[in-house]
Amino acid sequence: MLPKPTEAELNILSILWQQGPSTVRQVYEVVSQTKEVGYTTILKLMQIMAEKGLVSRDESSKSHIYKASQSQQKTQKNLLEDLLERAFSGSRRQLVLQALNTDSVSKEELAEIRALLDSLEAS
Amino acid sequence: MLPKPTEAELNILSILWQQGPSTVRQVYEVVSQTKEVGYTTILKLMQIMAEKGLVSRDESSKSHIYKASQSQQKTQKNLLEDLLERAFSGSRRQLVLQALNTDSVSKEELAEIRALLDSLEAS
DNA sequence: TTCTATCAACGAAACGTTTCGTAGGAGAAT
DNA sequence: ATTCTCCTACGAAACGTTTCGTTGATAGAA
Known part of the structure; x- marks a missing residue:
């Protein structure tokens, strides 16, 4: 099993997922746009x-x-399940409610989630 | 703004939320059921x-x-928004889909989430 | 009062993460 | 061939987290 990526590691993984397989230099260019950091740090x-x-x-x-060993989705899933246990005592319901409890969700997103609910309920 | 709690800190916060205001000894008793750790570590x-x-x-x-300074809900929200940014590039939709993408969600939970969607859509 | 148990405080060790300076090699440019 | 540039590798410093041993205070029991 792969270890949980640290904060800096996750940042790099995000870039690899977005850009596809990359050299250290390519990752560094992206990171350094946001954050002042040395090349050898990224290396x-x-x-x-x-x-x-x-x-x-x-x-x-x-x-x-x-290149990233695991897909973005798989890693997202792992991190989410980890947070579910650590912060939500395993209450998936509470997590989803918190995630939706914001005014920045569009009609389209709501519709998409409804669709997922439908397919879940069907099975 | 409060800092993001570390892993060990979040574990302690969970106990404080569950048990209410507690002494170090009381928290230690709970932690030590799961994990071998010294009293002064918890202190x-x-x-x-x-x-x-x-x-x-x-x-x-x-x-x-x-006692915990922040409510469990507020802290959950903060941690979730943090993960949303770090792992989901801000895509709340993707996060919710991942959270629901499991077979361990009951009919009741689905109904509850639907209800929340309704109230969101109404406003 | 003296002994014992319990507590907070403190300091430092142990560990993991993040940072970067330095060295060495390989290839391109002069 | 010599220099310049870019790369990897390595080691260690700096920093934050987690761990606990030791000390000193306080309160209750003997």
Whole structure:
């Protein structure tokens, strides 16, 4: 089982999911737009992530190419289930209610969720 | 603004929410049922939490009585919004879909969520 | 009063995460 | 060939979290 990614690691994974397999330089360019950080910091993080199995890398070219080992959806699911246990005492209902308890949900999103509810109820 | 509680801190907060205001000893008794840990570890954690403002304490008796500063709901909301940003790129829809994408949701829960959708859509 | 149990406070060790400086190698440019 | 640039690897510092041993105070029991 893969370990839970840390905050910095998750940030890098997000970039890999968005951009697809990337070099350290490519990830660094994105990160440094938001955050002042050194190149070797990102390199080191990605090396550690490779050790942990969070990413795999292709070393055939001089600049290694990294990609996320797990899909974004699978990782999202894991993190959500983790939060469910740690903060919601396993109450999925409470989590969903909290997630929807905001005014920034569009009609379209509501419709989409309804559709999911329908398909769940059908099975 | 209160800092995001760490893992160990959240565990203690959960106990305080469940049991109401408690002494270190009372929290320790609960924690030690699950986890082998020393009393002073819990004490130190709760002292730090008091410094951070995560808990407040009544020092009038010899055994100080600690209580969570924020409600469970408010904290849940904060943690969920944090995860929404960090792991779901702000896509609330994706988060809710992932949360419901499991077979362990009862009919009653689905109905409850539907009701919430109705009230959201009404406003 | 003296002993015992319980408590808060403190400091520091142990551990994990994040940071980056430095070194060394490989390839491109001069 | 020498220099310049870009890359990986490594080690360690800096920082935050978690752990607990020790100390000193206080209250209750003997």
